[in-house]
Amino acid sequence: MEMSPPRSNRPAEGPRIIAIANQKGGVGKTTTAINLATALAAVNKKVLVIDLDPQGNASTGMGLDRNQRRTNSYHVLLGESELDEAIIPSGIPGLAMVPSGVDLAGAELELVQIREREFRLKEALKGHGQGFDYVLIDCPPALGLLTLNALVAAQAVMVPLQCEFFALEGISHLVRTIERVKKVFNPGLDIQGIVLTMFDTRNNLSDMVASDVRAYFGAKVYDTVIPRNVRVSEAPSHGKPVLLYDFNSRGAQAYVMLAGEVLKREREAAA
Ligand SMILES: Nc1ncnc2c1ncn2[C@@H]1O[C@H](COP(=O)(O)OP(=O)(O)OP(=O)(O)O)[C@@H](O)[C@H]1O
Numbered sequence: 001m002e003m004s005p006p007r008s009n010r011p012a013e014g015p016r017i018i019a020i021a022n023q024k025g026g027v028g029k030t031t032t033a034i035n036l037a038t039a040l041a042a043v044n045k046k047v048l049v050i051d052l053d054p055q056g057n058a059s060t061g062m063g064l065d066r067n068q069r070r071t072n073s074y075h076v077l078l079g080e081s082e083l084d085e086a087i088i089p090s091g092i093p094g095l096a097m098v099p100s101g102v103d104l105a106g107a108e109l110e111l112v113q114i115r116e117r118e119f120r121l122k123e124a125l126k127g128h129g130q131g132f133d134y135v136l137i138d139c140p141p142a143l144g145l146l147t148l149n150a151l152v153a154a155q156a157v158m159v160p161l162q163c164e165f166f167a168l169e170g171i172s173h174l175v176r177t178i179e180r181v182k183k184v185f186n187p188g189l190d191i192q193g194i195v196l197t198m199f200d201t202r203n204n205l206s207d208m209v210a211s212d213v214r215a216y217f218g219a220k221v222y223d224t225v226i227p228r229n230v231r232v233s234e235a236p237s238h239g240k241p242v243l244l245y246d247f248n249s250r251g252a253q254a255y256v257m258l259a260g261e262v263l264k265r266e267r268e269a270a271a
């Protein structure tokens, strides 16, 4: 008799789609998207980063210049380009991008006029990005239609949380939004995990915030903590992930550890 295949709530085909979201600005969303993607590519995963932020920091941070962004996530969302046509190589083996473009700033308003506006990215991903193991979506610092599109398209959301005062207050709003998206649009949406970023070992507040967040969210918080590290902040101006800019830095090593934890959770979720 044949063994039945392992049961899984994951789609048998297509990439695993993870939105990296937090409506608070400057908490490490883009840094996490770029460096987690690079660390996953380094262990032979095929990774696509979709830059869904009009600021385009992920695109700049990967060293993509303006003329490489002509076809971008704006065109994909508005249905003017197929997603696969907007994918460009990043220069890092196994890692590709859908860049952002300046037009994306107007997309929030344009989308309001469109039918099924929350589902644009989900629709765009259908049958696309098939060669990838992971799609990471870098969200803007707002809970508007762009982030909503990411949360509807994704199977999981990763939340970077800066170790600072009021971190928990900010995240409760995000958690409520995720719950609402689950109820209304995307019942399968899961929190992949919460990653503590910019942890400052010299600052007692970082410790206090970290233990508060762990007390509240328990095992959802990754063991890996991303330290505040000057090499991480320097890397984007060189158009490189910190993993390539200074692999031995504490920041780069933390992202390698985080990728290991993410893969472990993914294996457990699939089992
Ligand atoms: N671990 C770190 N150590 C030092 N600097 C960091 C670290 N992580 C991020 N930064 C810096 O902090 C700033 C904000 O980070 P990042 O752009 O990743 O946040 P974000 O949440 O994507 O911001 P936004 O909400 O504007 O999109 C950047 O200048 C980045 O280089």
Ligand SMILES: [Mg+2]
Binding pocket: 029, 030, 031, 053, 057, 058, 138, 139, 140
């Ligand atoms: Mg960003």
